[in-house]
């Protein structure tokens with residue numbers, strides 16, 4: 285149809301390939317320039333609530349864009365409306381939460397995925413989307429030292445890309461419940477899931493979503509257990525809780541072990557937790573051990589951290605986020621299970637309109653059956669490009685560099701009499717605080733630390749966040765600052781500058 289023919293009904297021509305090429309080049313240039321000026325922005329956005337919205341028209345545009353320079357206005361809005369309201373997660377001085385790495389290869393993969401516009405719900409809806417995902421996840425399992433039982437080449441295991449660690453936990457939980465039910469537990473059992481008090485809130489949320497928990501305050505069906513002096517789940521506490529629940533006729537079915545808690549990076553003893561499931565008979569009844577290694581899993585590319593996997597033989601599913609510390613932009617969670625059957629039993633529903641010969645043959649994977657949504661993007665491309673660009677050696681150097689910086693930061697903190705390291709350093713995460721002054725009340729120490737955090741974040745020079753560590757060793761709960769090092773572009777000098785800013789602000 286010619287443009288003229290459509291003018292009458294208001295149809296706006298699509299971008300021609302030539303127009304798209306020009307604008308696309310301009311957008312890539314914009315991103316490249318953005319990355320080179322990252323250090324010039326205040327790291328945390330400084331706008332007030334509503335400031336961004338106030339710059340947007342109240343109503344959607346009636347007329348589309350037209351004319352050769354029409355998109356100039358869009359690029360201007362990126363600068364004037366978007367940028368001020370952006371917290372610069374890719375800034376080398378972003379040390380808040382956990383990192384959310386983006387990288388050139390990943391963004392190129394994301395662009396290609398959008399350009400192909402594939403919806404890969406079934407193998408047959410784009411064989412490449414499925415088969416590249418399967419192979420790349422097998423590579424990642426090999427790179428992180430996961431056992432053969434998690435690979436697609438094993439009899440019953442395999443990996444899949446989920447959107448997030450939260451979805452991975454939800455999927456693991458519904459698979460667990462279905463497995464226990466199929467082994468004879470009544471569907472209306474009093475299901476109980478376990479994690480430490482330091483586990484991510486997504487465990488509770490998953491239990492709420494699948495009806496195990498009757499609300500966010502249901503402590504009967506989701507037990508958030510007390511931790512040890514290093515904030516790790518205690519096997520004896522887990523065992524006692526499970527035995528109590530069994531004695532009360534409830535049905536323990538799911539344990540989430542954290543490798544690298546969000547708060548302080550604590551590592552639960554996976555092997556010992558697996559032993560508890562075995563000893564209490566929960567494993568024999570079909571009970572499930574899931575490992576949430578959302579952030580720390582990336583470190584497993586380095587053989588020196590593989591000790592964290594001790595006991596992984598007892599684990600039913602394992603997930604981590606390449607979108608945190610492995611150079612792959614959000615969203616990309618690598619989820620592995622040794623029991624894909626349980627996943628399919630819980631998640632597979634086949635309406636007539638999705639039936640096809642390839643699926644019926646049983647020779648292909650349909651990843652829709654491994655996740656909550658039906659549709660799925662071609663996310664394997666970005667992970668594939670990252671693995672090809674950096675190679676295993678490059679990924680190890682990425683992780684090791686950040687851990688080295690964290691070791692330096694830790695030593696600066698411990699050598700300054702005003703400060704203390706508040707929890708054992710975990711990989712590239714350091715929890716620290718201003719020490720209590722003689723006779724100071726705990727609330728006053730907390731208040732001084734909160735004020736320090738507010739001061740440095742307001743400066744725009746860096747951004748970090750806090751946590752509250754639970755009471756331990758007779759100490760009350762403590763408000764502490766978290767230095768989470770791991771930005772794609774973070775170098776030693778940025779960490780040094782952050783320490784100098786903190787030190788000056790504490791004076």
Ligand SMILES: *Cc1c(COP(=O)(O)O)cnc(C)c1O
Pocket residue numbers: 382447448449450451484486542544545546576577578579605617
């Ligand atoms: C970040 C984090 C999560 C949540 O990750 P999403 O991918 O955003 O769902 C879950 N668990 C742990 C331990 C985390 O650090």
